[in-house]
Amino acid sequence: MFSEIDPYIYVATITALATIIYIWISYRVTSFRKSRVDRIEKLIKKDPETTAAIPTDVLTAKEERQERREMVKGVKTRFTVIRRTLILFIVLVWALAMILPFMGRLPSTMISIIVAVSTAVVGIAARPVVENMISGIVISFSKQLRVGDTLVVDGQYGTVEDISITHTKIKTWDWKRYVIPNSRMLNKEFVNLTLNDSLQWAYIEFSVSYETDIDMVREIAMEVAAQSEHHNEQEVPQFWIRSMDKERVVCWIAAWADSPAEAWNLKSDVSMRLIRAFREKEIATHLTYVNLSQEHE
Numbered sequence: 001m002f003s004e005i006d007p008y009i010y011v012a013t014i015t016a017l018a019t020i021i022y023i024w025i026s027y028r029v030t031s032f033r034k035s036r037v038d039r040i041e042k043l044i045k046k047d048p049e050t051t052a053a054i055p056t057d058v059l060t061a062k063e064e065r066q067e068r069r070e071m072v073k074g075v076k077t078r079f080t081v082i083r084r085t086l087i088l089f090i091v092l093v094w095a096l097a098m099i100l101p102f103m104g105r106l107p108s109t110m111i112s113i114i115v116a117v118s119t120a121v122v123g124i125a126a127r128p129v130v131e132n133m134i135s136g137i138v139i140s141f142s143k144q145l146r147v148g149d150t151l152v153v154d155g156q157y158g159t160v161e162d163i164s165i166t167h168t169k170i171k172t173w174d175w176k177r178y179v180i181p182n183s184r185m186l187n188k189e190f191v192n193l194t195l196n197d198s199l200q201w202a203y204i205e206f207s208v209s210y211e212t213d214i215d216m217v218r219e220i221a222m223e224v225a226a227q228s229e230h231h232n233e234q235e236v237p238q239f240w241i242r243s244m245d246k247e248r249v250v251c252w253i254a255a256w257a258d259s260p261a262e263a264w265n266l267k268s269d270v271s272m273r274l275i276r277a278f279r280e281k282e283i284a285t286h287l288t289y290v291n292l293s294q295e296h297e
Helices: 007-046 061-105 108-125 127-140 214-227 260-281
Strands: 150-153 156-163 167-172 177-181 200-208 238-244 249-257
Touching (some): 007 061, 061 156, 127 156, 127 177, 200 260, 249 260
Antiparallel strands (some): 156 167
16 A cells, blocks of 8 residues: 555655644644733732632742742743643654554564553553643643632642642642642542632621521621621622521521632631621520430439
């Protein structure tokens, strides 16, 4: 079959096809890298705490700038590695296509040995690395997980600090690093709190007794939530009675916050204000009394 094809036309066709694929991949990788970097810089410019799990003042201004530069650098490095990896793959496929017409001249035993050795090396020694690299490339071009996103995964709450070609690093709320291989991360279920925007609907659940004036409870809860500086004023807080249990009325007070970090502060602030207001108004919250004394005959 290959003997009927002009070798010059074959080489030119394969080379041209490889060049087109190379140009397209370079353009797409560069475009994705730019969009990811622009997104991080836009988030940080809008609110530096958008990329933090909880607000903190422990870092100096210089350290914060360094941390942001590291985030941007990590994204640029990852897409550079991806581009080089894909280009290397294209070169290998091109080289294989170049020698394909001559494969028929090699002894079948030699071909079998080469294939067996290559399969063993890739399948046994390099399998974890290859799996993580492929998963890293898939994650990098996916919009479901990006550097700067705030996640809840495996019970861990934090922000995606870095996505390398093999691992995803999450900085949890207590500043620990939760590192997950990309092959596992690709198959995990997680909650992305900043997938489409950074706004968060934060709520506080509390219980009051049936003797309490529920209208007064609603008024106080609405007022303290609206007074919090962490509350987004575009929409007023909302109050709901979630359930009526045998011994208590379960209530919710909810409000919008600008980011997960602000939602963290909002819930803490509203909780403290509620406690103070209930004590001041002598509102009875629900208490469960346990009688530890036992009568012995």
